[in-house]
Amino acid sequence: MNDPYLIPNSFVLKNKLNITNQEKLDIAESAISKAKLHSILDVKGNFDYKHLMDLHKHILGDIYEWAGQPRVMDIEKAEPVLSGMSVQYSNHKQIPTEAVAAINKLKNVNWSNLDTYEQKAEAFSKNMATLWQVHPFREGNTRTITEFCVQYAATQSIFLNQNLFAENASFTRNALVMASIGEYSDFSHLNRIVKDAMESGDKARVSVKEKAEQIKSTSKDIFSLKGVKEIDAKNKAQQDQTKEKKRDHSR
Template identity: 40%
Template sequence: MNLMDPYLYDDVPIVRNLLGIKNEEELIIVEAQILIASLLDIDSLLREVDFFDISSIQKIHYHLFSMIYDWAGDFRKVNIQKGERVLAGMSVQYSDYKNIPKDLIAVYEWAADVKWNHRNPDLAADFSQFMAKLWKIHPYREGNTRTVSIYMKFFAQSQGLDFNDQLLSQNVSYLRDALVMASIGEYSETHYLEKIIHEALASNNQQPFQSEKSEPAKYTSIGEYDVADYQEMPFSIHKKTNKMPDAED
């Protein structure tokens, strides 16, 4: 039985869901189908979203996942970790669950001071930083990468920026590993994320992305790792969740 993680079923390590699915592969398939369906009518929601307010990412997560999780839109109540192969099995240090609202507010305040147009010579870097800052908080028990990716697509749209979100969805494994590499504090390597974001922000005003560490044109690798064979590991409860709830995760 799982005595630590209230989001999992007691008898199987599967996230509790409104459909009662206890098979991981089935849950992944159903989640994907529901996500596609929810995107069909998301435009009406976005007209009411303030993209510089903490409620924006809550509304988007709820819209995407409310048909499958009863906690959709609610910030997680536990600390989480996940081994990452590009970090030699270590985890990104996500926000402590008690600090999620505060951390999100700080990110949105930072974003409100950025010039979100192509006259900004650092647009791709700023856009990448915004995405990585939101993703590193990981406000939800599941669905963070999908929620943040969709948020960034519509954020770009709200700012009048052309954004090729299909490039990101076609290279989702690369994107996730790039987010990992951009979210490890003083050791962050942001060039992987900036490369794909620069291409996604289509504009004749931008110069080709230049980096000494730039990868080949196709997004097939992060460092020494081939992202084509990526297998995502499940989240687990961080050991500090119950012992030190006020400590930084």
């Protein structure tokens, strides 16, 4: 099938940067998308299909004209962990329907009833993999869907360390592949990194909270009556020393 996304007689995606070399495009895409992720929270939405599209457009809109739009063709990708076979992604005509269904499943989970990291990681992994298998976009699915799911989890007071996914991008994608092969799906790898991301995310929040409490406590001491008196006494002592030095010089 002819791929309308490719530069003619090439395997390189058409792009706004007019790059025709795959290696150079990979470098540019990585750098630009990482920079765009710093402002990703500026993209507001209701964690629905449109929100998913908007996140993708924000991340890759400076590179591809079609960013923020579902793919218009069926795709296959040879996966090393599947000995060159591909995950069976959604038919492109079914993307809106199947993406909406996957998002609704994610949002219908009663997250407050899940007590352990294991329970939360299992539910998160299952729903993330379901949405990922739809593969709504020609490129940028893992980045966009990870961001979408992590942001949604935060609204349910489940905080994941996003950097863990970014720093282990290949592992994350391979884990998603293994969790998306029907009856043979293996969620163990995805559960593992999701659980680690939840645990490290909570530890980071506790650390930030403790530092904030320390600053707050210090501020209270500074602006308490005792603190003000100590500062006044210190200032007075310095002033007395200055006056004494001036007297010595005038003698």
